[in-house]
Amino acid sequence: MTSKYLVRFYFRTLLLGMVVTAIVSLVTEYQNVTRYLLEGQFGEFFAGLVWFLGYGLLIATVSQVAFFIYLFLHPLGMGIFKKLWPYVQLLLIMYAAFDMFYVRFYRVGVEAGQVWSYIWIPILVIVSGFIVARWKDRESPGTQLFIPALFYMIFMTSVTLIPFITVEDTSWIYRSVFTLITCNAFQLLMLPKYIEASEKEKAERGRVTKADLNEQKRSEREREHREQKSKEKSQVKKRNALNYKNSTRQKDRHGK
Template sequence: MTLKYLIQFYRNTLLIGVIVTYIASLIFGYSKLTKYLIGGELGEFVAASIWFIVVGLLVATISQLSYFIYLFINQLGIGIFGKIWPHVQIIVTVFAIFDLVYFRFLRFGGTDQILSFIWLPIVVIIFALITSNMKNKQSTKNLWIPSMFFMVVMTTVGLIPFLRVEDTSWIYLTIFGLLICNMYQLITLPKYNALSLEERKRKSKTK
């Protein structure tokens, strides 16, 4: 990818992370942001808004790092496991779904609270299924399994710092930004690669 389109790719991912996280903070972060707007405390609202913009940038950055780590892991997995790599991805994906519940349940849950922890993997799976189906339509190859692996496993890895926090609102504030940034990167990377290839061809013709 050329530098021009790499910068666009990064910039758009950051913008998505900020917008989605800020909207989530207005909805789910009432005590941290929205109450200041309703109460007319504009100074506090602006300060809190800046804070959540920074959180959005952090979420997008985690997503970007996760994606490029995934690209490395995928190539490494193909090299080590060969034809059985898709089966390994399925196993790891299943464990990641289980861990989305287990991490928080083990730390904060009780036997009567298990249902309150199940919503998180359900949301991740829904986003993963939608993204995997979209990605699979982009290519003649079957990309469904690696797409599910990325959306579930790498999202879980990105969420680990927030899963360890007892305040559930932080999961609400970060999960949607992380998922949508992951979806955006996975779906749009081929477009940026194609644009980069066209740019290289144009430059080679002018030489």
């Protein structure tokens, strides 16, 4: 991806984080900030709004750091665990879901004893993770991206959320959780589109590098490999069907 699209991807993620944080904060902080707008105290309102926007920048930046860590961690896991990597990801996903509840409840809510007040966070992360992972898998048929996408949306999100969900102020939790999930989903779903737009622009300008050619060859080999596997499966099915017909005919002959 060219620097132009990388910068655009970066700043749009920041903008999204600012907007989501501002919306959530204005709803949850009505008594502290939003009411000043209705009362005509614009100075107090804009001071609070600037604070929310700054916090949104922080959350979006944390989300971007987690995303680039994931881009490094995923191929590393594939290289170390190979075929076991999907199962390792599933184990980490289950651990992360439990850890979100355990850390939040036993750090803050033991004395309160209100389980539902703390368990909604892992439920929200898990549900949104499954929705985004399914969406990602549908957009890339034949690539088996459901488990990696689920791993990023649940495990990486939960790890990133730990510093933010151990506070007692629920307003901080709301603006952190919703903003982080939104930014993570945006980056996971939109990165391929930015890469595709960048490659298209380079091709139009004739700026095709050696790395681009290697990537194109790799994609062609993967496509040929998938087509070959599909042909082999089709041949196996036809062969099994033919063997079944032959065995049935032989049984009929012996029966007669």
